[in-house]
Amino acid sequence: MMKMNLLASVLVAAGFTFVTSALAGNYLADRHAQWDVKCAQCHVEKVPSKAPKMDKCLRCHGGSYEELAKASTGKHLNPHYTHQGDKECAVCHKGHKAPEFFCNDCHKFKVQVP
Ligand code: HEC
Ligand code: HEC
Ligand code: HEC
Ligand code: HEC
Incomplete structure (x- = not known):
């Protein structure tokens, strides 16, 4: 019975992945399009x-790295306040492909970039 449940949930998870990746796309820019944000x-x-420069992103997201970092505090790791300084957003957040957590060039944080 346990095994059946496990198998069922694995199948559901796999099916879900298939369905979402089969849609038009669910990258950051696609999601922004759903929120009515235009290319321009x-x-x-x-x-x-x-890639857009950070000032474009910050126009809608807090206005400055400082504010962005404030909104992200309380989580296990603040990706917007680090010893690497204020990086371009697109170093981690990609528009039309999978994001990259560049910190993991050196570290092994378990962090998901949206
Ligand atoms: C015209 C306004 C606007 C611009 C420009 C904009 N965003 Fe957003 N962004 C939004 C809105 C609206 C949401 C959805 C509501 C929210 O989470 O605040 C959002 C959500 C997000 C999220 C959360 C994603 C998620 O799936 O939950 C991230 C990350 C993000 N934006 C990054 C960026 C980056 C990086 C840029 C620049 C390349 C950018 N945004 C430019 C309006 C904007
Ligand atoms: C070092 C990689 C990195 C850079 C550079 C970066 N982010 Fe993020 N961002 C993240 C990660 C990781 C998360 C997810 C945080 C979490 O869930 O704990 C995130 C989350 C977000 C969110 C969702 C709300 C939140 O705070 O969780 C927004 C909006 C966002 N980033 C916007 C930006 C903007 C705008 C820039 C540039 C000014 C930027 N980010 C630069 C890694 C980065
Ligand atoms: C949320 C902000 C955002 C929106 C909205 C957005 N993009 Fe992007 N775009 C990015 C980012 C970040 C990159 C750099 C990373 C990448 O290639 O995904 C990029 C890169 C690109 C590139 C260059 C790809 C390359 O090979 O370097 C093209 C072309 C592009 N976008 C077209 C568009 C078009 C057309 C739209 C509207 C349908 C759009 N983008 C909407 C954030 C955005
Ligand atoms: C080029 C390699 C490199 C990159 C890239 C890098 N780090 Fe580090 N980081 C280090 C080294 C070296 C130390 C100091 C030694 C240690 O404590 O491991 C450190 C220490 C830290 C620490 C603990 C000490 C402190 O100052 O709080 C945190 C947290 C951290 N890094 C987060 C990040 C985040 C988040 C990113 C991405 C924005 C990042 N690092 C990118 C090399 C790197």
Whole structure:
């Protein structure tokens, strides 16, 4: 019985992954589109070719790294206040592909970047 339940939940989890990845996409920019954020609110160029600079993101997210970090305190690790200084957001947050937690070039934090 235990085994059956385990198998069932594994199948459900696998099915869910399949369904979400089969949709148009669920990367950060896709989610922003659902929240009515237009390309040009992140990108300055008419035809985007590179990552938006942090000032674009901060316009909607707290206004400064300091405020952003305040909103993130209380979690096990504050990714917005570190010994690496104020990095470009897109070092970790990607728009159209999987995010990267660059801190783990050196560390082994179990952290999920949205
Ligand atoms: C025009 C406003 C706007 C801009 C510009 C913007 N965002 Fe957002 N962002 C939102 C809204 C609205 C949400 C959803 C509500 C919330 O979580 O605050 C959101 C949510 C998020 C989240 C939480 C994601 C999630 O899935 O829960 C992250 C991370 C994020 N934004 C990062 C960024 C980054 C990085 C940039 C720049 C590349 C950016 N945002 C630019 C409006 C914006
Ligand atoms: C070092 C990697 C890294 C950088 C650089 C970074 N973030 Fe994040 N961000 C994270 C991680 C990790 C989380 C998830 C935090 C958690 O869930 O504990 C996060 C969460 C967020 C969220 C969701 C709300 C929250 O605080 O949990 C927003 C909004 C956000 N980041 C915006 C930004 C913006 C805007 C920038 C640039 C000014 C930025 N981030 C730079 C790693 C980063
Ligand atoms: C939440 C902010 C955000 C929104 C909205 C957004 N992007 Fe992006 N975009 C990014 C980030 C961050 C990168 C850099 C990382 C990456 O390539 O995913 C990027 C990179 C790109 C690139 C360059 C890809 C490369 O190969 O380097 C293109 C092209 C692009 N975006 C097009 C668009 C278009 C078209 C839209 C509207 C449909 C859009 N973006 C909406 C954040 C955003
Ligand atoms: C180039 C390698 C490197 C990168 C990248 C890096 N760190 Fe570190 N980090 C270190 C070293 C070296 C130390 C000091 C030795 C130790 O305590 O492990 C340290 C220490 C720390 C500490 C404990 C000491 C303190 O100052 O509080 C934390 C927490 C930390 N890093 C978080 C981060 C976060 C978050 C990121 C990403 C924004 C990051 N690190 C990126 C190398 C790195």
